Amino acid sequence: IYLSNCSSLTTLPNKLKKISLLRILNLIDCLRFTSLSNDLATLSSL
Numbered sequence: 001i002y003l004s005n006c007s008s009l010t011t012l013p014n015k016l017k018k019i020s021l022l023r024i025l026n027l028i029d030c031l032r033f034t035s036l037s038n039d040l041a042t043l044s045s046l
Helices: 002-011 020-045
Strands: none
Touching: none
16 A cells, blocks of 8 residues: 555646645655664664
8 A cells, every 4th residue: 555655656647736635645654664664674684
């Protein structure tokens, strides 16, 4: 779900750019997923 949101951020049609809140929420999901991945990588390297 998170990865599809990340990719949709860059492929949204111009007419959907008005829905900036949705794009912001998707971006937050991307950042959350990225930080989670980083946390898992850090834990696995301990």
